Amino acid sequence: MRYLKKDFIAGIIRANPIFILLLGLCPALAVSTSLDNAIGMTAAATFVLLGANIIIAVIRRYIPKQVRIPVFIVIIATLVTIVDLLLQGFAPALSKALGIFIPLIVVNCMILERAEAFASKQSVGRSIMNALGTGIGFGWALTLISLIRQLFGTGSLSLFGRQLLTIPGLAREPAIIFLFPMGAFFVVGLLLALFKWLGVSNNA
Amino acid sequence: MRELVAIFFGMALVNNLVLVRFLGLCPFFGVSAKLTNALSMSAAVLLVMLVSSTVTWPIYHLLLVPHQIQFMETVIFILVIAVLVQIIEITIRRTNLALYKALGIYLPLITTNCAVLGLAFINIHQEHTFLESIFASLGAGIGFTLVLIIMSGMRERLEIADLPHAFEGTPIAFIIAMFLGLAFLAFAGMIG
Numbered sequence: 361m362r363y364l365k366k367d368f369i370a371g372i373i374r375a376n377p378i379f380i381l382l383l384g385l386c387p388a389l390a391v392s393t394s395l396d397n398a399i400g401m402t403a404a405a406t407f408v409l410l411g412a413n414i415i416i417a418v419i420r421r422y423i424p425k426q427v428r429i430p431v432f433i434v435i436i437a438t439l440v441t442i443v444d445l446l447l448q449g450f451a452p453a454l455s456k457a458l459g460i461f462i463p464l465i466v467v468n469c470m471i472l473e474r475a476e477a478f479a480s481k482q483s484v485g486r487s488i489m490n491a492l493g494t495g496i497g498f499g500w501a502l503t504l505i506s507l508i509r510q511l512f513g514t515g516s517l518s519l520f521g522r523q524l525l526t527i528p529g530l531a532r533e534p535a536i537i538f539l540f541p542m543g544a545f546f547v548v549g550l551l552l553a554l555f556k557w558l559g560v561s562n563n564a
Numbered sequence: 565m566r567e568l569v570a571i572f573f574g575m576a577l578v579n580n581l582v583l584v585r586f587l588g589l590c591p592f593f594g595v596s597a598k599l600t601n602a603l604s605m606s607a608a609v610l611l612v613m614l615v616s617s618t619v620t621w622p623i624y625h626l627l628l629v630p631h632q633i634q635f636m637e638t639v640i641f642i643l644v645i646a647v648l649v650q651i652i653e654i655t656i657r658r659t660n661l662a663l664y665k666a667l668g669i670y671l672p673l674i675t676t677n678c679a680v681l682g683l684a685f686i687n688i689h690q691e692h693t694f695l696e697s698i699f700a701s702l703g704a705g706i707g708f709t710l711v712l713i714i715m716s717g718m719r720e721r722l723e724i725a726d727l728p729h730a731f732e733g734t735p736i737a738f739i740i741a742m743f744l745g746l747a748f749l750a751f752a753g754m755i756g
């Protein structure tokens with residue numbers, strides 16, 4: 361029980377996939393232009409992460425060591441195909457917005473790293489907790505980046521079509537650069553510096 | 565011919581994989597600290613991109629489309645890329661030991677490089693012909709190389725710069741990536 365809690369907490373801050381381990385950067389930077397995208401991406405990635413961790417933890421004793429990476433990749437790719445088809449069917453707008461980054465969850469290093477470093481060695485229970493923790497860590501990081509980029513890039517915040525907040529002056533003349541790729545680099549660079557300054561991370 | 569040249573420069577500069585499409589960011593930040601590493605990495609990526617798009621295009625159009633199993637593209641493509649990387653690694657080890665040592669661990673890592681898989685998807689979704697997809701992957705590989713070399717040059721200079729402690733290392737790398745992206749934005753008007 362003690363382990364379960366520790367595994368859950370680990371991914372949220374101390375081993376946060378984006379801000380501390382710098383894993384899974386491509387989707388985090390590319391789709392973080394709106395809160396809707398952030399939530400959709402988190403849901404898709406967490407589903408794949410959880411599914412892969414469960415399957416791999418269950419069959420970990422039967423996977424030959426030499427071919428374990430290809431086996432992991434096939435399991436992950438199958439789950440990604442499921443998510444891709446589900447999104448195309450039930451959330452076509454979201455599927456269009458996330459585009460190529462849904463199939464690219466296959467090569468998200470965060471998921472393969474968790475499979476290799478955790479699920480292939482630990483019990484099912486611990487792998488589930490770890491996947492959930494890592495998913496939440498990925499989620500809040502992505503949400504924070506999206507929040508900043510959407511707020512400054514459009515001058516307002518909206519969630520699934522509902523307007524949450526509008527900044528009067530900024531909405532008329534938004535700083536569009538935050539929605540451009542450069543804005544993503546800028547926001548993430550500043551956030552990394554902030555976490556380093558606060559002493560949360562000390563990566564070189 | 566004009567279209568091929570346009571696709572080549574479009575992929576290399578205007579829609580640069582790293583700075584505009586956000587593909588291959590892990591090696592972009594991971595191995596850009598030293599110029600020699602950056603060169604080995606980009607040579608390996610260029611090679612794998614070229615071979616993988618040469619192989620994935622016929623597989624998609626001659627195997628998946630006739631059998632109407634396009635939804636299997638993710639699984640098939642990643643398997644093909646994993647196998648190709650393995651074959652290339654074995655071939656290089658047998659034929660050119662010096663090159664094999666220079667590429668080192670970068671070659672196997674390319675399997676999980678989203679730039680390679682992403683390029684395969686881009687070639688399919690933009691409905692490139694076979695020749696166009698070759699030129700597109702050549703352009704993408706050159707663009708990746710260019711950005712990685714510029715980035716590692718800047719980061720080598722930053723090593724000796726006096727930075728605020730909080731910005732040392734990765735944070736400043738993201739900030740200079742922003743400036744590099746701004747510079748590449750100037751190419752946007754070049755090809756319609």
